[in-house]
Amino acid sequence: xxxxxxxxxxxxxxxxxxxxxxELSKRKTASFSDYATGGRSFGPFFATMAxxxxxxxxxxxxxxxxxxxxxxxxxxQGLFYSLLAVILMFLLARPVHEWGRAFDLRTQxxxxxxxxxxxxxxxxxxxxxxxxxxxxxxxGMQSLxxxxxxxxxxxxxxxxxxxVGILVVAVRQIWTxxxxxxxxxxxxxxxxxxxxxxxxxxxxxxxxWLVTNGHGFGAVQPALYGLPGPDSAAGxxxxxxxxxxxxxxxxxxxxxxxxxxxxxxxxTIQRSAVQAAPALLVFSGALTVMTLLASSMPDVASAPDHVxxxxxxxxxxxxxxxxxxxxxxxxxxxxxANLQALGTQTVNDILGVARxxxxxxxxxxxxxxxxxxVAAAGCALALAGAQAGLFVLAMIxxxxxxxxxxxxxxxxxxxxxxxxxxxASMIVGLTAAAVLQMSYPLSIPWLGGLTSGAAAxxxxxxxxxxxxxxxxxxxxxxxxIDGLFDRLRVPRxxxxxxxxxx
Amino acid sequence: MKLSSAPGRGHRAxxxxxxxxxxxxxxxxxxxxAIAGLGPVGALAYAxxxxxxxxxxxxxxxxxxxxxxxx
Numbered sequence: 001x002x003x004x005x006x007x008x009x010x011x012x013x014x015x016x017x018x019x020x021x022x023e024l025s026k027r028k029t030a031s032f033s034d035y036a037t038g039g040r041s042f043g044p045f046f047a048t049m050a051x052x053x054x055x056x057x058x059x060x061x062x063x064x065x066x067x068x069x070x071x072x073x074x075x076x077q078g079l080f081y082s083l084l085a086v087i088l089m090f091l092l093a094r095p096v097h098e099w100g101r102a103f104d105l106r107t108q109x110x111x112x113x114x115x116x117x118x119x120x121x122x123x124x125x126x127x128x129x130x131x132x133x134x135x136x137x138x139x140g141m142q143s144l145x146x147x148x149x150x151x152x153x154x155x156x157x158x159x160x161x162x163x164v165g166i167l168v169v170a171v172r173q174i175w176t177x178x179x180x181x182x183x184x185x186x187x188x189x190x191x192x193x194x195x196x197x198x199x200x201x202x203x204x205x206x207x208x209w210l211v212t213n214g215h216g217f218g219a220v221q222p223a224l225y226g227l228p229g230p231d232s233a234a235g236x237x238x239x240x241x242x243x244x245x246x247x248x249x250x251x252x253x254x255x256x257x258x259x260x261x262x263x264x265x266x267x268t269i270q271r272s273a274v275q276a277a278p279a280l281l282v283f284s285g286a287l288t289v290m291t292l293l294a295s296s297m298p299d300v301a302s303a304p305d306h307v308x309x310x311x312x313x314x315x316x317x318x319x320x321x322x323x324x325x326x327x328x329x330x331x332x333x334x335x336x337a338n339l340q341a342l343g344t345q346t347v348n349d350i351l352g353v354a355r356x357x358x359x360x361x362x363x364x365x366x367x368x369x370x371x372x373x374v375a376a377a378g379c380a381l382a383l384a385g386a387q388a389g390l391f392v393l394a395m396i397x398x399x400x401x402x403x404x405x406x407x408x409x410x411x412x413x414x415x416x417x418x419x420x421x422x423x424a425s426m427i428v429g430l431t432a433a434a435v436l437q438m439s440y441p442l443s444i445p446w447l448g449g450l451t452s453g454a455a456a457x458x459x460x461x462x463x464x465x466x467x468x469x470x471x472x473x474x475x476x477x478x479x480x481i482d483g484l485f486d487r488l489r490v491p492r493x494x495x496x497x498x499x500x501x502x
Numbered sequence: 503m504k505l506s507s508a509p510g511r512g513h514r515a516x517x518x519x520x521x522x523x524x525x526x527x528x529x530x531x532x533x534x535x536a537i538a539g540l541g542p543v544g545a546l547a548y549a550x551x552x553x554x555x556x557x558x559x560x561x562x563x564x565x566x567x568x569x570x571x572x573x
Contacts, residue, residue, distance in 0.1 A: 073537060076549040080528040083556035087524060090563055091517065217542055225545040226538030239534045274564045277557040285550050 003317045007151030010321040011328050014194060015172060018332070021190045022175050022183045035180035035362035036106035036344040037261040046185050047263040047272035051089070052196060052279060053188035053333030054255055055082060058143050060287065061199070061327045066305035068291040072224025075291065077239060079284040081246030086277045088251060088409075089260070093269035095412050095488055096260040102487060104358075107341070108257040108408070109349035115411045117480060118419035119353050124426055125404055126349035129254040130342050132397035134376070137342070139394055140335040141169045141380035147324040150309045153317065162384045168328075169335055170377040176336040177343075177369040180362060181262055184340050188333050195329035196283045202323055203283075206311045207290040210297075219296035228449070234442060235449015245453040248409065249402035255334075255341035339376070343369035392441070399437045399453035403429030406461045410468075415481050421467025429460030516566045520559040527552040 029035045042050070060078065068075025096111060105111050108129060113122030144165030149158055156164065175183055210216070230236030251257055263269045291307050294300045300307045312323035347368045352359045359365075406429070407422040436444060436452035443449040472478070527533065537545050 073545055073549055076553075079549075079553050083553045084524060084528060087520065087556060087560060087563075090560060217546075220542070222542070225540075225542045227534040229535040229538065236531055236535060240529055240531045243529055270564060270567070274560050277560045281550075281553045281557050285553065288549075289546070 003153040004151070004155045006317050007153060007321045007324060008148075010325055011147070011151065011168070014325045014329060015168070015332075017194075018172075018187050018190045018329075019175055022179055022186050025182075025186045026179065027182060029180055029182070029362045032344075032348070032359045032362050032365055033104055033106055034182075035365045036348065037100075037258070038181035038185050040101060040262060041264055042185050042262050042268070043264060044268050044271040044275060046189055047259065047268055048275040048279065049192035050185050050188040050262065050337075051256075051259050051272060051276050053192040053330070054259065054337040055085075055250070055276075055280075056196065056284070056330055057140065057334035058147075058327040058331030060284065060330065061308040061323075062143065062146060062305050065287070065291040065307040068288050069295040069300055069304035069307050072221070072292060072295070073227050074239065074242075075288045076285075077242045077246065079280065079288060081243045081250065082280045082284065083277055084243065084247040085250040086273050086280065088247065089276075090270050090273040092251065092260060092412060093273070094266045096257075097263065097266045097269055098488055099484065100261045105261060106258075106348050107261075107345045108252075108254050108404075109345055112407060112411060112422070113349070113353075115481075115484065116407075116417075116419040116422050117477060118422070121407070121419050121422045121426075122349050123353055124423055125407065126254075126345050128400065128404060128426060128430060129252070130345060130350075132401035133254060133338055133342055134372075135394040135397050137335065137338050137372070137376045138379045138383065140331060140338065141166045141376055142384065143331055144169065144328060146306065146309060147327050150313070150320060151324045159384060163381065166377050166380045166384075169332070170373055172332055173336065173339055173369070173373040176340055177366050177373065180365060180369075181258070181340055181344075184336050185262060187336060191329040191333045195326050195333065196279065198322060199326040199330075200283050200286060202312070202319070202326065203286045203290045205315070205319070207286070207293060209315060210290065210293040210311070215293050215296045217293065220292055221295065224292065224295060230448070232449075235445060235447075237447070237454075238443045238449040238451065241443065241449070241451040241454035245399070245402045245451060245457070248405035248457070249398065249453065252401045252404040252408060253338075253341075254345050255337040258337075258341050258344070339369050339372050342372050346372075395441065396434050396437045399433040399451065399456065400430050402453040403433055403456060403460050405457060406464045410461075410464055414468075415478075415485055416468045416472075417464060418468060418471055418473050418477075420471050421464045424467055425460045425464035428463050429456045432456035432459050513563075513567050513570050516563060520563055524552075524556050524559055527555055 064075060064078050099105060099111060099114060103114055105114060109122045109126035112125045113119065142162055142165065145158060145162045148156060148164040149161035152161065228234040228238045260269055263272065294307050294311050297310065300310050303310065308323055309320065312320040344365050347359050347364045403426055406425050410417045411422065433452050433456035436455055440452055443451050444455055447455055537548055540548065
C-alpha cells in the first residue's frame with residue numbers, strides 16, 4: 001500500500017505542477033484565432049517543447065520499446081522518420097507561417113481551403129483528419145493502463161487501471177478546454193521537460209544498470225542487429241514504407257500541423273526544428289539503445305511492451321514511479337494537443353463552413369473540446385476490453401491520414417495542383433489504403449513489402465498529378481495562386497506582434 | 503515541375519542536397535538490406551549515424567539560410 005501511495009502520489013504531484021504552471025500563465029483569450037493558435041506568440045523554446053511533446057507520445061516508452069525488443073533495429077525507424085519530418089518542418093515553416101499570419105489561418109484544413117480556394121478540399125481534409133485522429137485519441141486515453149497497473153504495485157487490476165487512466169486523462173483536459181492552445185503550449189513545456197528530460201536521465205540510469213548486470217551489447221540476439229530484407233516475411237520495401245509514411249504522414253496529423261501556426265515567426269519554427277533534431281536524436285536514440293539492451297532480460301522478452309516498466313521495477317518503487325510519470329507526461333501532451341486540434345478543426349472547418357461564417361469567439365472551441373473529451377472517454381471506457389479491434393481501426397486510420405500528404409505537400413511546394421486533383425486524390429488514396437490495409441495488415445507481398453499506406457500514396461500522387469495537368473484551371477485562379485506564392489518571395493520582415501512567450 | 507517557396511539559388515541547392523542525402527541514407531532499401539551484414543557495431547553505427555547526418559544537415563540548412571538573409 002505504501003508503494004502505491006508513492007506511485008499514484010508521484011503522478012498526482014507531477015500533474016499538479018503542470019496545472020499550476022498553466023494557471024500561473026493564464027491570459028484572457030480574446031478570440032477564436034487566439035484560442036486555436038495561442039496568438040501566434042511563442043518563441044523557439046516553447047515551439048520545440050510543444051513539437052516534441054506532441055510528436056513523442058507515451059507510446060515511445062511502451063509500443064516502440066516493445067517493437068525494439070521484438071524486432072531490434074526496426075525500432076530505430078521512429079527516429080529515422082522523426083528526423084526526416086523535422087527537415088520537412090524546416091521547409092514548411094515559411095509558406096505555412098506566412099500564409100497563416102496573412103490570412104488568419106487556424107488549422108491545416110483552413111490552409112488547404114485557402115491554397116485550393118475550395119470548401120470541398122477544406123471539409124474533406126478536416127473530416128479525414130478528425131476521423132483518423134479519433135481512434136488514436138481513444139487509444140491514447142487507454143494507454144495509461146500499464147502505468148496505473150504497475151504503480152499500484154498489485155493493488156489495482158488491469159480493468160481498474162484502464163478506468164483510472166481514462167479518468168485522469170479526462171480530468172486533465174478541463175485545463176485544455178479552458179485555456180486552448182496557449183494552455184497546451186505551456187503544459188507541453190512542463191510535460192516535455194518531465195517526459196524527455198527526466199526520461200533521458202532514467203534511460204542513462206537503466207542503460208548503466210543493464211550493462212553492469214550482464215545485459216550488454218554482446219547479450220543481444222544477433223538477429224536483432226538487422227532490418228527486414230527481400231527474403232523476410234515483411235518484404236524488402238517494408239522499412240522504406242514505414243519511414244516514408246511516418247515522415248509524410250506525420251505532418252498530416254492536425255495536432256502536429258497546427259504547431260506551425262503557434263510560433264511567432266518563420267525563423268522561430270526553423271530554429272525550433274534545429275533544436276528539436278538533436279533532442280530527438282539524443283532522447284530517442286538512447287531510449288532505443290536501452291530497450292535493445294533490455295531485450296536480453298527473460299521477463300522483458302516474454303512481455304516486450306512492458307520493457308520500460310520491467311527495467312524500472314528492478315531499480316525499486318521510486319524508479320518505477322519516475323518511469324510512470326514520464327509516460328503520463330508524454331501521453332498528456334499528445335492527448336491534449338489532439339483534443340485541442342480536433343475541437344478547433346471541427347468548429348473552424350466544418351461548423352464554420354456549414355454556417356458560411358468565420359468563427360470568432362473561443363466559446364465554440366471550448367464546447368467542441370469538451371464534447372470530444374467526453375466522447376473519447378466514453379468510447380475508451382466502453383472499449384476497455386476490445387483493444388484489439390480498436391488497434392485495427394487505428395492502423396487503418398494511420399494509413400488513411402497519410403493520404404492527405406500529396407494534397408498537402410504538392411499544394412504547398414508546387415503551384416500547379418488544383419482542387420479537383422486534391423479531392424480526387426484524397427478520396428482515391430483513402431479508399432485504396434483502407435481496402436489494402438484490411439487485406440494486408442502488415443505489408444503487400446506482391447508489391448515487395450510496401451505497406452497499404454505507401455502503395456495508396458503512389459496511386460494518390462498519380463491522381464493528383466494527372467488532374468493537375470488535365471484541369472489547368474482558369475487564368476483568374478492561376479493568378480490567385482501566383483499571388484499566394486509571390487508573398488513568399490518578398491523580403492522577410494520582423495513580426496508585427498512582439499512575442500508573449502520566449 | 504517548378505518547385506516554389508524556397509528562397510535563393512544557393513539555398514535551393516543546399517535544400518536539394520540535404521533532401522537527397524538524407525532520403526538516400528534513411529529510405530534507400532538496399533542500405534536497409536545491407537545492415538544485417540555489418541555486425542552489431544556497424545548496425546548501431548548506421549542506426550545512430552544516419553540520424554546524426556540529418557541533424558548536421560539541418561544546422562547546415564539553417565546557417566546557409568541565415569547567411570543569405572544577412573546578405
